[in-house]
Amino acid sequence: MKAKLVLEDGKTYQGEFIGREKEVLGEVVFNTGMNGYQELMTDPSYTNQIVVMTYPEIGNYGFNGEDVESKAPKVQALIVKELCTHPSNYRSLGGLEEYMDNHRIAGIKGVDTRSLTRYIRAKGSMRGRILPQWDPANREKGETENRTIKMENPVDSVTTKRSYALGEASGVPIAVMDFGIKKGILKELVKRGFRITVYPARTQAQEILSKRPGGILLSNGPGNPKDLVDVIPEMKKLIDSKTPIMGICLGHQLLNLAYGGDTIKLPFGHRGGNHPVKDLETGKVRITSQNHSYTVDAQKVPKNMKVTHINLNDGSVEGLCHQTDPVFSVQYHPEASPGPMDSQELFDQFYGMTEKSGVMGCL
Numbered sequence: 001m002k003a004k005l006v007l008e009d010g011k012t013y014q015g016e017f018i019g020r021e022k023e024v025l026g027e028v029v030f031n032t033g034m035n036g037y038q039e040l041m042t043d044p045s046y047t048n049q050i051v052v053m054t055y056p057e058i059g060n061y062g063f064n065g066e067d068v069e070s071k072a073p074k075v076q077a078l079i080v081k082e083l084c085t086h087p088s089n090y091r092s093l094g095g096l097e098e099y100m101d102n103h104r105i106a107g108i109k110g111v112d113t114r115s116l117t118r119y120i121r122a123k124g125s126m127r128g129r130i131l132p133q134w135d136p137a138n139r140e141k142g143e144t145e146n147r148t149i150k151m152e153n154p155v156d157s158v159t160t161k162r163s164y165a166l167g168e169a170s171g172v173p174i175a176v177m178d179f180g181i182k183k184g185i186l187k188e189l190v191k192r193g194f195r196i197t198v199y200p201a202r203t204q205a206q207e208i209l210s211k212r213p214g215g216i217l218l219s220n221g222p223g224n225p226k227d228l229v230d231v232i233p234e235m236k237k238l239i240d241s242k243t244p245i246m247g248i249c250l251g252h253q254l255l256n257l258a259y260g261g262d263t264i265k266l267p268f269g270h271r272g273g274n275h276p277v278k279d280l281e282t283g284k285v286r287i288t289s290q291n292h293s294y295t296v297d298a299q300k301v302p303k304n305m306k307v308t309h310i311n312l313n314d315g316s317v318e319g320l321c322h323q324t325d326p327v328f329s330v331q332y333h334p335e336a337s338p339g340p341m342d343s344q345e346l347f348d349q350f351y352g353m354t355e356k357s358g359v360m361g362c363l
């Protein structure tokens with residue numbers, strides 16, 4: 001069945017439906033990874049987003065149900081140039097399209113994704129609607145309604161409903177704030193032997209601190225960090241307790257806001273497993289996995305915070321540390337799922353902070 005993508009400014013791209021044939025609305029963003037479609041489709045930070053894959057053929061290794069970041073896909077839809085219909089991999093349980101259909105995820109294939117990506121890069125990420133092509137009523141709706149639709153803050157739809165425990169009973173106890181956490185982060189924490197309690201996003205700081213955790217990890221998550229107005233004061237309380245804190249992506253942005261900094265929206269975000277980041281302390285460049293629309297405003301870095309990492313494509317802030325508190329955070333994904341494992345030692349840095357007291361965020 002023919003399908004089309006109508007962007008909020010009216011620009012239209014044609015293709016063919018894949019997965020579930022249905023009308024879908026979302027923010028259209030692009031991902032530059034050559035692989036990793038299983039992980040990104042199930043990454044809760046992609047909630048409400050229609051993801052365009054810039055790599056021209058997607059689906060080659062099918063779907064295996066293991067390389068997922070949460071139980072079910074979170075993307076609104078997937079747009080590809082070519083969909084591989086004969087996947088081949090020893091772990092594959094079936095094709096990507098079958099997986100999308102089973103989970104009622106829509107998509108379009110046959111789209112000129114190079115042109116679409118260049119368009120978004122020039123105009124900025126924007127909302128779009130996927131529609132069956134022939135339906136004139138829908139077409140009109142798509143072109144007019146897009147402008148007025150407000151997308152709700154999605155953290156509440158992806159955070160855990162109840163707190164739960166993970167890891168070694170004898171390990172250092174840590175609290176994990178789940179704003180839409182990827183399994184890959186939990187896996188890295190479990191590997192290091194922590195005793196982990198994962199909390200829903202809206203848990204009060206007092207409840208967390210009453211358990212006396214040896215460290216706190218603030219997870220990734222979808223949406224605009226500034227929309228989490230009730231959460232930011234709780235982050236302040238966590239900071240004031242002087243418990244060692246590591247922030248990843250949304251967690252990094254929330255820490256920055258809690259300290260009085262600001263966040264801004266990037267024109268088209270960073271998504272993919274190939275983003276170069278420079279460590280300003282050592283001069284080393286690492287290739288990182290990224291997925292974000294917002295970034296710390298470099299002009300308003302909070303007092304006593306230092307920028308530790310920058311993105312080499314656009315110079316934006318990729319990491320922060322605190323000079324007097326045991327707090328550090330990164331905008332990119334050190335758990336690297338999917339992506340290069342260059343930055344996994346950041347979890348060791350966090351472990352070190354929970355083991356010894358008096359270690360500051362800035363080393």
Ligand SMILES: NC(=O)CC[C@H](N)C(=O)O
Pocket residue numbers: 045219220221222223224225248249250251291292293294295
């Ligand atoms: N992966 C993330 O945590 C993303 C953070 C935030 N939602 C952003 O887009 O910037």
